[in-house]
Amino acid sequence: MVPFLDLKAQYRQIKPEVDAAISRAIESTQFVLGPEVSAFEKCFAEYCNVGHCLAVNSGTSALHLALVAAGVGPGDEVITVSMTFVATTAAVLYSGAKPVFVDVDPVTWTMDPAQVEAAITERTKAILPVHLHGLMADMDPIMEIARRRGLVVIEDAAQAHGAEYKGRRAGSIGDFGCFSFYPGKNLGAYGEGGAVVTNQPELAKRVALLRDWGQETKYNHVVSGYNYRMDGIQGAVLNVKMNYIEAWTEGRRAAAADYDRQLAKLECVRPQPPAHSRHVYHVYALCLPRRDETLSMLQQAGIGVGIHYPVPVHLQKAYADLGYRAGDLPVTEGLAKRFLSLPIYPELRPEHVAEVVEQLRKIRFVEAA
Incomplete structure (x- = not known):
């Protein structure tokens, strides 16, 4: 778990x-x-x-x-x-x-x-x-x-x-x-x-x-x-x-780097922060084919996962009166269909990251050449 x-x-x-x-x-x-x-x-x-x-x-x-x-x-x-x-x-x-x-x-x-x-x-x-x-x-x-x-x-x-x-x-x-x-x-x-x-x-x-x-x-x-x-x-x-925020941030960044290394050969798009940026990984999201299937299988395996965000704001019923339709923001809409957020927090241990990645591998992603 x-x-x-x-x-x-x-x-x-x-x-x-x-x-x-x-x-x-x-x-x-x-x-x-x-x-x-x-x-x-x-x-x-x-x-x-x-x-x-x-x-x-x-x-x-x-x-x-x-x-x-x-x-x-x-x-x-x-x-x-x-x-x-x-x-x-x-x-x-x-x-x-x-x-x-x-x-x-x-x-x-x-x-x-x-x-x-x-x-x-x-x-x-x-x-x-x-x-x-x-x-x-x-x-x-x-x-x-x-x-x-x-x-x-x-x-x-x-x-x-x-x-x-x-x-x-x-x-x-x-x-x-x-x-x-x-x-x-x-x-x-x-x-x-x-x-x-x-x-x-x-x-x-x-x-x-x-x-x-x-x-x-x-x-x-x-x-x-x-x-x-x-x-x-x-x-x-x-x-x-505030006495701990920097240590906690570095804990998140270390977990994200661990994910990056272990996910390198899996068929997914990982975060690619520019060299000039410090990403603090409030969320570690992947873009995946077969996202919903992956979500379900990870949940069944006891892995806590989420989606940030499954329906973009412009397609939410509450904001329909703004006049936007499906297709107006193609990149946003494509990401919303493929995003999957993995567990990440400062206390996440390396063995936890390894377990998450192992469960992803079991879903039979195509290994990169």
Whole structure:
């Protein structure tokens, strides 16, 4: 048996520290924002190499706040991708804007910069690339287009804590970076959590206002805001975990390298991160022929597997009114039919990787010559 994710193993590793931190937060009675959250914001800003971090209650809230703080609203368009979790699209719709989808690159599986320019209209206000599976999108050409056309760039870094692109951390390149701390993420809270990071003080100030009912001081509401504040307990948990994030990231990368070596002769397409990128492997996905058959057989063998994501956002029933049809994004749709996510987490042992690969071999993949 190899689970897809083992959060209990991580908890056992840090149990004394995290239990003490939670107790400290409870005893302080600072249950919303407060010193634990402030300490985490400072630490995470330093980790991302940015000037400001604003902790919020979810990654979806982070995206929504970044869009609103950027001035995105009704009548605007935001260029993004459909190969993502629905939260990316939902946040655009929450702001009142319209998501405009472009296809992804067939090698990196992230936003194809070559398609962005053609998607820009007079209504375009922002570009929202998604750093999928822990690999950052190709940010230099995206930023060049955005600066030349006067557009805001918001990085959806929900899966990319600590990822790098040409030596720059996820969240530090665009106008905003948005993170999720959902429990299964590379940096996960013990509940919901998220953050907006930025290098621009005025944008940071606006996000800080918007997350806390738009108030500068108590009962002094200067803008119409939201109740998007992080809990003190989550800040305490995340503070503990910040001491381990680099070691955990290297554990994921080591497991991914082990998969790469052992899968080299199997008929599958593996992640191919560019040499200039640091992939942090929130997900280790393969592109497989006979994906559904493989999924079923691995599950029967006790291997925890998943699909990220089986139905692209533009083909989801909930977003049918956006007007997209099958065939509009051929690369995205092809990947969705072939993606399979293997177990990956820092505590995954080499024998676990070997067991997963052995089960894949038993499904009679064609060995490469």
